[in-house]
Amino acid sequence: MQVSIEWIEKWFTVFNNDYFGGKLPLPDLALSKSKTRLGSMSCKHVTRFGRTKVYDFAIRISNYYDMTERQFQNVLLHEMIHYSITYTGTKDTSPHGVVFRGMADAMNRKYGWDINVMISIRNVKVADDKIVKPFLVMALELQTGERLLTVVNPKYAKKVDSMARNVKRISRFAWYTSTDKYFIHYPLVRALRGRRVTLDVYEEKTSEMQEVLV
């Protein structure tokens, strides 16, 4: 799955009440596409008259990987431990020091979480929108001059191809592969169906695509 700001806020509130005594104010929440940091907690420090004030806390969760809800919750809890330590001004031996590990271990033991010091990205799939599968596009010209484009499920390409051959009002058609994001919003069809496009769009798209045989 992928998370949203609303998801982070919902679970932040639940975990704050369950594990942090409801003492953590809601920080800024953000999403990222980071490949190497599944989560991060940031804040600003200002020192005046020898006193350090910490403010502008933010928690970011990366949607780079397609993870289970449980995995995202473990990432959020990891960042909430950092937040809690910094917010309360607790001194730790290192970023993932004795205090951090003590809190993570206690939550893992008591509540069955799997909060790790280093978040492993093994066995984690890359989020779906990172995988650019080429679209199989069919471009059709009708006798009326209309132009159509359609994205066909490759398993049905031969069937759709023979259907098109038998339709008189199709004057010409061709197959292409494309990784153009423009086609993301096209339905993946299994029958002869298409979307009407302007001549300009048709010419532009067909000139950029790689023609193929099915």
Ligand SMILES: [Zn+2]
């Ligand atoms: Zn950390």
